[in-house]
Amino acid sequence: MQPTPGDVHVNQPLTNISIAFLQNASNFVAARVFPNIPVSKQSDRYYTYDRGDFNRDEMQERAPATESAGGGYKLDNTPTYYAPVYAFHKDIPDQVRANADSMLNPDREATAFVTHKALIRREKLFAARYFQNGVWGTSIAGVASAPGAGQTLKWSDANSNPIEDIRAGKTAVLQSTGFEPNVLVIGRSVYDKLVDHPDIIDRIKYGQTAGAPAQANRETMARLFEVDRIEVSSAIENTAAEGAANAHGFIMGGNALLAYSTPAPGLMTPTAGYTFSWNGYLGAGPEGNRISTFRMEHLKSDRVEIEMAFDMRLVAADLGYFWNGIV
Numbered sequence: 296m297q298p299t300p301g302d303v304h305v306n307q308p309l310t311n312i313s314i315a316f317l318q319n320a321s322n323f324v325a326a327r328v329f330p331n332i333p334v335s336k337q338s339d340r341y342y343t344y345d346r347g348d349f350n351r352d353e354m355q356e357r358a359p360a361t362e363s364a365g366g367g368y369k370l371d372n373t374p375t376y377y378a379p380v381y382a383f384h385k386d387i388p389d390q391v392r393a394n395a396d397s398m399l400n401p402d403r404e405a406t407a408f409v410t411h412k413a414l415i416r417r418e419k420l421f422a423a424r425y426f427q428n429g430v431w432g433t434s435i436a437g438v439a440s441a442p443g444a445g446q447t448l449k450w451s452d453a454n455s456n457p458i459e460d461i462r463a464g465k466t467a468v469l470q471s472t473g474f475e476p477n478v479l480v481i482g483r484s485v486y487d488k489l490v491d492h493p494d495i496i497d498r499i500k501y502g503q504t505a506g507a508p509a510q511a512n513r514e515t516m517a518r519l520f521e522v523d524r525i526e527v528s529s530a531i532e533n534t535a536a537e538g539a540a541n542a543h544g545f546i547m548g549g550n551a552l553l554a555y556s557t558p559a560p561g562l563m564t565p566t567a568g569y570t571f572s573w574n575g576y577l578g579a580g581p582e583g584n585r586i587s588t589f590r591m592e593h594l595k596s597d598r599v600e601i602e603m604a605f606d607m608r609l610v611a612a613d614l615g616y617f618w619n620g621i622v
Contacts, residue, residue, distance in 0.1 A: 320414050323528065323530045324527070324530075325418045325570075325607075326417070326570070327526055328526055328568070329556050329567065329568035329607075330557060330558075330566060330569055330570070331569075331570045332560060333573075334376070334572065335573075335575035338377040338378065339375065339376065340373070340374065341372075342372050343370075343371045344369070344563060345369040346472060346473065346565065349368060374610075376569075376608050377606055378571055378572065378573040378606045381413065381416055381603045382600060382601065383409050383600070384599060384600035385408050385409050386597070386598050387401045388594070388596045389595045390595075405599035406586055406601075409586075409600065409601040410584075412601070414530070415530065415546070418546045420607060422548075424568075425568060425607070425609070426547055426552060426617075430612065430617065431612050431615035432471070432612045432613035432614070432616070433468075433615075434618075434619055435616075435617070435619065436618075437449040437450070437549075437619065437621035437622065447621075449620070449621055449622055450621050451488045453493050455494075457494065457495070458494055461522075462521075464616035465522075465616075468553070468555065468613070468616050472611070474565055474614060475555065476553045476555045476614070476615075478523060478524055478525075478526060478553075478556045479525045479526070479552070480528070480552040481527055481547075481550075481552075482528050482545055482546075482548055482550060483527060483529040485550070490512065490516070491511075496511060498519055499515055499519070522553075528545070528546060528547040531545055531546065532544060532545075548620070549621060550620065551617070551618040552615060552618075553616040554567040554568070554615040555567050566610055567609070567612075568610055568611075569608050570607050571606045579602075579604065582603070582605065583605045584601060584603045586599065588600075
């Protein structure tokens with residue numbers, strides 16, 4: 296016997312716990328890189344503007360009693376989003392609940408478990424959508440030696456120059472769009488190489504004092520690269536089937552993405568990407584997530600289920616600069 300609609304309850308306290316986990320899971324970057332746009336409809340259109348129309352010099356000197364020079368801009372309303380609903384559940388058998396020690400909270404633990412599954416799914420979707428070769432306006436391949444056109448030395452090579460590479464990426468995007476990238480997204484393996492890179496250590500070593508050695512971190516590297524922030528994905532995934540030996544690895548590969556992410560989303564505000572989260576789904580939070588609890592009588596269990604409805608959209612490919620296999 297399956298639960299009827301009247302048996303299902305969107306559990307607001309558990310949803311709030313889930314939202315807290317989503318916001319505090321610092322290893323995952325999918326929710327932090329690009330703006331999140333809560334939307335009331337599962338699918339709809341959004342607008343993009345032709346930046347070329349904004350960047351053209353068309354102002355003219357005006358003679359007395361004459362019309363001023365004028366113009367306009369093209370508006371594209373064909374882009375669409377669709378926020379599919381992703382779901383996962385954890386059952387709490389009656390026997391487990393009855394036998395749980397007083398310090399255990401099966402509902403809260405089930406909420407943490409299903410939310411973690413949601414975080415992994417969202418991070419993998421981010422990697423598939425944005426962290427791939429050929430997605431962005433420019434893709435540079437990391438090579439072990441003798442880089443040619445469209446290539447650069449891997450940043451794991453001490454002879455490479457990540458500072459110059461990133462500056463060149465920023466200049467290229469700025470020149471072609473008028474917007475300077477403000478966020479660098481890297482996998483943990485890339486971060487581990489950058490913090491020990493001799494060029495970076497050499498730039499910061501003169502600020503060291505006794506008891507405070509020169510140490511690269513996200514903040515110092517952000518200042519060196521002249522970006523607002525560096526987002527490091529340290530999220531891992533076990534790719535082994537249940538029952539097999541665990542096979543853990545980082546979800547993000549040895550890649551890097553430099554992009555412009557607007558701090559203030561708006562109709563006429565360019566950005567490399569948006570996440571559209573369907574908060575119009577009954578009881579959903581601002582990231583399109585909700586926790587439902589209902590009775591599975593035929594299993595003699597209570598079910599805790601998470602649903603997330605969102606769509607990650609590439610809005611402007613020319614606002615991103617990507618390094619593939621950079622370590």
